[in-house]
Every structure is written in structure tokens, then in C-alpha cells.
Amino acid sequence: MKKIWALCWLELKQILIKPQSYILMFGMPLIFTLIFGGLLGGSGNEKVNISLVDQDGSTLSDSYYKEIKKSDLISIEKVTYEEAKQKIKNKKSSGIVIIPKDFQKSIVDGKIEKVKFQLSADFTGGTSVEQVLQSATKKMEIEVAAARDSEQKGAASWEKIYETIHTKAEPFSLQKESIISGEENLNNVTGRAAGFSILFVMIVMLSATGTILNTRQLGIWYRLLGTPTAKAQILGGYILSFFLIGWIQFGTLMLLTNILFGIQWGNLLGIIILVSVLLLAVIGLALLLASIVKTTEQQSALGNIVVVSTCMISGLYWPIEIEPEWMQTVANFVPQTWAMRGFTELIVRGGTLADIAGYVGILTLFAGAFFIVGLTRIRYD
Structure with missing residues (x-):
């Protein structure tokens, strides 16, 4: 375990020491949320x-x-x-x-x-x-x-x-009340905050997992394997670092969006579990992409296509209800959709872990499938 933590800490320092990492991890999601959720979205009540x-x-x-x-x-x-x-x-x-x-x-x-x-x-x-x-x-x-x-x-x-x-005939009227004070629906700012947090976490995860390809190209991985360190320990150190980086990013974004935009993320235990399985699914997908390509440039190109297209389909940029029916059907086959449904349940309806158990289970299946395929295909030489 000591070797895993050593590799994890080394990877964390390499990412967090770069000033540009903070812009990508925190600055861009907040700017996108402000622009697309606040300035362009209006109050959400306009006809x-x-x-x-x-x-x-x-x-x-x-x-x-x-x-x-x-x-x-x-x-x-x-x-x-x-x-x-x-x-x-x-x-x-x-x-x-x-x-x-x-x-x-x-x-x-x-x-x-x-x-x-x-x-x-x-x-x-x-x-x-x-x-x-x-x-x-x-x-x-x-x-x-x-x-x-x-x-x-x-x-x-x-x-x-x-x-x-x-x-x-008397018209039927429906009075809407929110379970969570001040939140009647997943308004534009709240929806975009959750959506862009997921988007930029995925982008950062792609960048982070690219270090596996980079260390392999530079021969660092080969030298690590020459030390008394098992393959599982090396992979464990990298995966743990990716997971912690993801939580540092998502947790900070949750705190900042609460302070800046007044977003209440809902049940704490539900959020912890949902974000954790989402991060595992994202890391698994990033590892899968890293196992397909040979260079970091190829991973960046393929990864951006996959991330941007799936985020668009899953309703991270806009409400999924405005998409064509066929796109809404396809959205069921990408993990971001189930993450957004989980966030909606927690934020809007005041749900608990029990209410999002189905979404957590589906994300776990995504994570398992991605990890199995990615880890069996990854090359160590």
C-alpha cells in the first residue's frame, strides 16, 4: 500500500503543481456555468x-x-x-x-x-x-x-x-412546490453547473490518464517494472491519483457553485456515492481510450470527440427534453445521462441514497465494463 500511495502522491504533485491545471479544473467550469447558465439562460421563466x-x-x-x-x-x-x-x-x-x-x-x-x-x-x-x-x-x-x-x-x-x-369548464391548475427550499426545478444555472462539472472532470481525467501513455513512451513505466513493484501496484497508484484528482475537482466545484450561485447539491451521502461511482466510470472510460491508442495526441483527439459528443447527447449542455426522440434513446447508453438523473433527484426532489440506487447501480456497471476492457487491453511495454 505504501508504494501505491507513493506513486499516487507523485502523480498528484505533477498535476497540481501546474497553474494551468487550476484554470481547466475550476476556472473553465465556473465560466461556462456563468455564461450558459446565467447570462444566456435568463431566469428560466421567460415565455x-x-x-x-x-x-x-x-x-x-x-x-x-x-x-x-x-x-x-x-x-x-x-x-x-x-x-x-x-x-x-x-x-x-x-x-x-x-x-x-x-x-x-x-x-x-x-x-x-x-x-x-x-x-x-x-x-x-x-x-x-x-x-x-x-x-x-x-x-x-x-x-x-x-x-x-x-x-x-x-x-x-x-x-x-x-x-x-x-x-x-374549470381549467385544471397545478401548484408546484419544491421539497428543497428555493429550488422549484433544475433551473438553467443548476443544470449547467452539474453538467459542466461532469464535462470538465472528464476532460481532466483524459489529460491525467494520458500520463500512462507518456510514461510508457519515455520508458519510465519499463523502469518502474524493473523495481520490486507489481503491475497491480503501479496501476493502483495511478488509478487512486486519478480518483483523488477527480474528487478534488468536483468537490471544489460543488463548494464554489454553492457560494457563487447558491446551488444546494442535496443529500451529502447520496452526493458522495454518486460522484464516486461517476468518477470510477469516467476513469474506466479514460483507461479504455488509453488502451486503444498509442500516443497522448491520439488519446486527446479521440477522447475529445467521445467526451464532447456524449456530453451533448446526455443533456449536459441543455435539457435533454429538447433533443429528438432518437437522441434521448441513445442517451441511455452513456454514463453522463444517469449521473445527471441522479443529480436531478438529489438537487430537485430532495432524494436520498435510496432514491438514486438505480442510477448508482447503472454507473457501477459502466465503470466495471470500462475497467475490465481497459485493463485487459493496456500494454506495459
Whole structure:
């Protein structure tokens, strides 16, 4: 054990003695969190500006417009199509909702004419807006169907019945309360703090595990093997140093984001276990990449591609809900996704270790698979 600690301490000093290491470990995550989470993210309560073009001009199309206006997500304005395009061009609107001609007739006949939604090229929240539009359409279909059924039973005209159903029905309201004081949801700053902490921990781990390749290229590893030190002890010293570096980085980022941004990370035991298994998964992945390539340059190139792409897919840069369905499916196969779900459970819902046991188990499986493949492929000469 003494030899393992000696190698671990040597590696720690080599990394922590460099001033640029602190910029990468602490400065960059905080700057990225501030920019993407704070300055660009706003308060997280702003509505999406949408333009509506009513080509039908009917009772139902007007009712549809009023229904969308009730949404907490969308701020909608009725304009002409030319005005809508101009708003998109001037960045004053993120999309255009077009109610087609014969919209009312199609709903009454049970042959729904789909509402069109055109969004600007730089708008990433289209999925959420589509859900609001589909919900309003489905609600209208049900109300019109009920009104038509009553009309066929000899009641008044469906228009009058629909007006009664639509205006008299009490809207369902939901009051949201947070388990953790001051946190209603995983807001932009909190989500990005967790996401960028994971991202830069992965980048630092790639840089740290690159020392294995470097020492092998310089012949240092070969000389270490010539001493009375076993391979397992050498690897143990390196892996322990990587783990401690990861915890120094993540623990410091947790403290700094709490002080600077007021982020409460939740249950301490849950955080310790979640971060620990996450670090093991990240170290395992870094070792796996180091076992595939031959030089530190190759590892850096391949590692950056793997880290950046998987972090994008797993929702570290933005909420995963805005991604296409296929990307959300792929996200289940990368460890960062399960780490973010664990952080969400702890931070937002006030969860405990028991609540994140499933996420911890999946991360442990990732770590085990990466370590098995990486350590069996690693070369000692």
C-alpha cells in the first residue's frame, strides 16, 4: 500500500503543481456555468414568442388561439403570414403556428386538418411548443365531439353546446412546490453547473490518464517494472491519483457553485456515492481510450470527440427534453445521462441514497465494463 500511495502522491504533485491545471479544473467550469447558465439562460421563466396565422377565421380557430394563450410556456400573437416571417427575421419570434383553411370543418367532420408549426433555424425548444399545440388540438377534438354528440340527441346546435363546454369548464391548475427550499426545478444555472462539472472532470481525467501513455513512451513505466513493484501496484497508484484528482475537482466545484450561485447539491451521502461511482466510470472510460491508442495526441483527439459528443447527447449542455426522440434513446447508453438523473433527484426532489440506487447501480456497471476492457487491453511495454 505504501508504494501505491507513493506513486499516487507523485502523480498528484505533477498535476497540481501546474497553474494551468487550476484554470481547466475550476476556472473553465465556473465560466461556462456563468455564461450558459446565467447570462444566456435568463431566469428560466421567460415565455417563447410565437406568431399565429389564422387562415380559417372560424369560431374554432379563434378558440384554439385563445387556448394556446393560456400556456405558461408560449407568448403568442395573431398576425399575417408576412408579418410572422418578418418577426422571425428580426429575431422577435421563434416560430409560426399556421391554422389552415377549413380547420373548423375538418374538426367537425372528424377529419383533423393538422396545424402547421414552422420554427426558426436557431430555435431548440420546438418539441415543447409542439406538445402545447397538440394538447390544445386534442382538447378541442374532445369538446367538439361531445358537442356534436349532444346535438345528435336533439339538443341545441353544436356551436352553442361547444361554447358552454369550453367556457364553463374549470381549467385544471397545478401548484408546484419544491421539497428543497428555493429550488422549484433544475433551473438553467443548476443544470449547467452539474453538467459542466461532469464535462470538465472528464476532460481532466483524459489529460491525467494520458500520463500512462507518456510514461510508457519515455520508458519510465519499463523502469518502474524493473523495481520490486507489481503491475497491480503501479496501476493502483495511478488509478487512486486519478480518483483523488477527480474528487478534488468536483468537490471544489460543488463548494464554489454553492457560494457563487447558491446551488444546494442535496443529500451529502447520496452526493458522495454518486460522484464516486461517476468518477470510477469516467476513469474506466479514460483507461479504455488509453488502451486503444498509442500516443497522448491520439488519446486527446479521440477522447475529445467521445467526451464532447456524449456530453451533448446526455443533456449536459441543455435539457435533454429538447433533443429528438432518437437522441434521448441513445442517451441511455452513456454514463453522463444517469449521473445527471441522479443529480436531478438529489438537487430537485430532495432524494436520498435510496432514491438514486438505480442510477448508482447503472454507473457501477459502466465503470466495471470500462475497467475490465481497459485493463485487459493496456500494454506495459
